[in-house]
Amino acid sequence: MIRKELRxxxxxxxxxxxxxxxxxxxxxxxxxxxxxxxxxxxxxxxxAGAFACYSIYLAGKPRDENHPYGHGKxxxxxxxxxxxxxxxxxxxxxxxxxxxxxxxxxLEQIDNGLxxxxxxxxxxxxxxxxxxxxxxxxxxxxLSGNGQHLLTDAYSSLALIAALLVLKFTGFMWIDPLVSVVxxxxxxxxxxxxxxxxxxxxxxxxxxxxxxxxxxxxxxxxRPAWIDVHNMRVQQYGxxxxxxxxxxxxxxxxLSQAHEELKRMEDCVKREMxxxxxxxxxxADPCVPESCRHCGxxxxxxxxxxxxxxxxxxxxxxxxxxxx
Numbered sequence: 182m183i184r185k186e187l188r189x190x191x192x193x194x195x196x197x198x199x200x201x202x203x204x205x206x207x208x209x210x211x212x213x214x215x216x217x218x219x220x221x222x223x224x225x226x227x228x229a230g231a232f233a234c235y236s237i238y239l240a241g242k243p244r245d246e247n248h249p250y251g252h253g254k255x256x257x258x259x260x261x262x263x264x265x266x267x268x269x270x271x272x273x274x275x276x277x278x279x280x281x282x283x284x285x286x287x288l289e290q291i292d293n294g295l296x297x298x299x300x301x302x303x304x305x306x307x308x309x310x311x312x313x314x315x316x317x318x319x320x321x322x323x324l325s326g327n328g329q330h331l332l333t334d335a336y337s338s339l340a341l342i343a344a345l346l347v348l349k350f351t352g353f354m355w356i357d358p359l360v361s362v363v364x365x366x367x368x369x370x371x372x373x374x375x376x377x378x379x380x381x382x383x384x385x386x387x388x389x390x391x392x393x394x395x396x397x398x399x400x401x402x403x404r405p406a407w408i409d410v411h412n413m414r415v416q417q418y419g420x421x422x423x424x425x426x427x428x429x430x431x432x433x434x435x436l437s438q439a440h441e442e443l444k445r446m447e448d449c450v451k452r453e454m455x456x457x458x459x460x461x462x463x464x465a466d467p468c469v470p471e472s473c474r475h476c477g478x479x480x481x482x483x484x485x486x487x488x489x490x491x492x493x494x495x496x497x498x499x500x501x502x503x504x505x
Contacts (some may be wrong), residue, residue: 186319186321186323186324187234187237189311189312189315190234190237190312190323190324191234193308193312193331194227194231194233194234196305199304200226200301200305201223201224203300204298205220207293207297207298208220210294211293213294216341216345217274218274218337219338219364221270221274222267222334222364222368223334224270225266225267226330226331229262229266229327229330230327232262233324233326233327236258237256237259237321237324256321256323257322257379258379259326260322260323260326260379261376261379261380262379263326263327263375264374264375264376264377264378265376266372267330267369267371267372267375268368268373269372270372271365271368271369271372272365272369275362275365275366295349298338298341299338299342302342305331305335306331306335308331309328309329309330309335311328312331313328316328322378329371330371330375333371336367337367337368341360341364344360387415387500389496391415391417392413392496392500393496395424395450395454396495396496396499398450399446399494400494402445402449404442404446404477405478405479406430406431406477407428407446408428408431409427409429409472409475409492409504410429410499411426411427411498411499411501412503413426413427414500424450424461425463425464426463426464427463427502429465429466429467429472430443430466430467431468431478431481431483432467432468432483433482439465443463443465447461471486472505473486474488475491476488477491
């Protein structure tokens with residue numbers, strides 16, 4: 182699977198190189214600062230693509246003594262690096278646009294520039310959609326992040342085309358740097374979003390969507406002996422997940438029986454989670470008399486209170502470190 186990710190990102194890198202050359206050729210033809218801004222962003226595509234290649238290679242290495250959870254977190258470095266590069270490109274584009282507001286050069290060969298930028302926009306959109314789809318299928322945040330970047334590039338190119346068409350028919354030269362300012366704003370926003378995602382992953386911020394999915398899987402496969410789940414923690418390492426939680430079981434189960442129940446819980450989560458690997462650590466707690474109120478065992482030899490119905494597990498009650 183890692184080899185497939187590498188092939189995809191290498192294809193993206195090759196496409197970005199070709200499109201970068203085409204955009205700079207369009208800039209030298211037209212002298213448009215908006216086209217220059219598009220070309221500068223494409224340089225970031227190439228740099229980020231090269232870093233993504235290395236991060237996917239590293240993420241695919243098996244765990245070792247120094248990295249007991251594997252190397253998957255390098256993917257968060259990858260999207261953080263890409264976000265930083267995008268942000269820097271946005272600042273440079275904004276600076277260049279301000280210069281062009283002050284001294285507006287004469288544009289040339291706008292028609293040729295439009296055709297060239299239109300072709301790059303179509304290629305970036307196709308490649309971006311392919312990367313996002315592949316990222317979801319393979320569970321790679323690096324592929325998805327790179328695809329989102331290419332889509333942003335494609336949308337900015339389409340906006341650029343619209344602006345150049347207006348400029349061509351109206352002759353308003355200020356439209357060119359104005360569009361560059363808008364494109365810079367979009368690029369800065371995307372750079373911030375990717376850096377924010379990177380920091381969240383590196384700081385082990387809980388992904389509530391993953392918690393919701395695990396809770397939904399456990400609810401759907403629930404067995405009567407699974408009385409309670411709490412103190413759940415989810416950590417992501419690339420496309421690998423480390424999940425640990427506390428599970429309340431009937432206190433009278435033999436060790437082999439308790440192990441079998443926990444194994445079934447672990448297996449159902451591993452089977453249904455869309456990930457390369459799921460590592461599940463479960464701590465077993467014995468039930469107490471108060472647990473009877475939401476215990477699903479119909480015939481229990483030690484029941485102290487009648488059952489009042491099971492508690493539906495969700496993020497609000499599986500995350501705190503307390504029994505229900």
